[in-house]
Structure formats: C-alpha cells, structure tokens
Amino acid sequence: MYTTHCWLSILEGCLLVALGIHILNASDLLISGTAGAGMILRQLTDLSFGAIFFLLNIPFYVLALRYMGTEFTVRTFCSISLLSIMTELMQRYLQLTVDPIFAAILGGLLIGFGLIILFRHHASLGGLNILAMYLERRFGIHPGRTTIVGDMFIAIAALWVFEPQQVAVSMVAFAVMSSVVGRYHKPPQWTREQGLGLAKA
DSSP states (O other), X not given: OOOHHHHHHHHHHHHHHHHHHHHHHHTTOOOOHXXXXXXXXXXXXXXOHHHHHHHHTTTHHHHHHHHXXXXXXXXXXXXXXXXXXXXXHHHXXXXXXXXXXXXXXXXXXXXXXXXXXXXXXXXXXXTHHHHHHHHHHHHOOOHHHHHHHHHHHHXXXXXXXXXXHHHHXXXXXXXXXXXXXXXXXXXXXXXXXXXXXXXXX
C-alpha cells in the first residue's frame, strides 16, 4: 500500500543514508555496498557519484521485479533516485570538514539506520541491498551477513584505487553499519511469511 507515512519514511531513510555518504565522502573514505563500488568507479571516470550510483543499479531492477515484486521495485527505484539527487545536492551545497575516525563512525551509523528504515518499508537502495533482501526472503539469511561479505569484496577492490590507510579507516564505517543493521533489523511479518512460501516453492 502506498501511504503518505510510507513515503515519508522512505524519504527520511534516504536522507540519513545520503548524509552518511556525504560525511564519508568529505573525509575521503569509502562507502559500503553498491555505493562503495560507485565511489571506486568515480575515481576512474568523469561521472559524479550520483550518476554512477543510479546507473549501477539498473541491472538489479530485473532481479527485484522478478523475485521481489512490482511494489518493492517501484519503492526501490524511487529510493535510488532520491539518494542520487540528495548526494548531488549535498555535494554542491553542504561543505564539511570531519575527522576521518569520527566520520567513519557517524557515517556508518547514519547509513545503517537509514537502511533499516528502508528495509522496514519494503524498499532498498538497490544492488547489494536487493540481493540481501532476496536472500533473506528466500533462504532466511540475515541482511547484515550479506552486507558485510559484500563490503569485504569492495574493500579489496578499493586497494587498487585508495590508500591502505583510507581503506582501513573505511572498514570502521563498514563494521558500524553492519552492526547497526544486524542488531536492529527485524524482518516484518510479510517477509517471514513470503520467505516461507518461497522456500516451499
């Protein structure tokens, strides 16, 4: 059901994630998940982070539409679009200078709580989030586990572009974000019921 409360919550979740990303960006730290891949690619192209993030998620809409349903796909598309726009606006109008360690902790917290809000309203930020929610519904695997494994691959790939110290501090943000998601995310009833249905199929 598309309610005002739902869309306001999605907007709030995207805002938290966008602010967390911006804080990490301001300290030259890596971002987790698909956003992390976008930050790596940003170093290799002339495209902005928002544009790369939006483009990276296009293939995942097929997976979302096929296995997660039209409603989830629409909410995810809107969330990705909102995040792309918000990060562009923050990069242009919000200038920050943040200590890297503090940025890693605060950025990880903001992204983690933002993702929880999106998960609880049947939405995601695409890419790894779509895969995490699919694995949760299909096999009961907690999203925090999928996220931290994906982040490990991102960190390894980042060593080709970023300094080892930047990657090491970024791992603090990854750990904080995964800890928040792991401790506070609880699959809603519709997720458990549909997950059981898929498992029996």
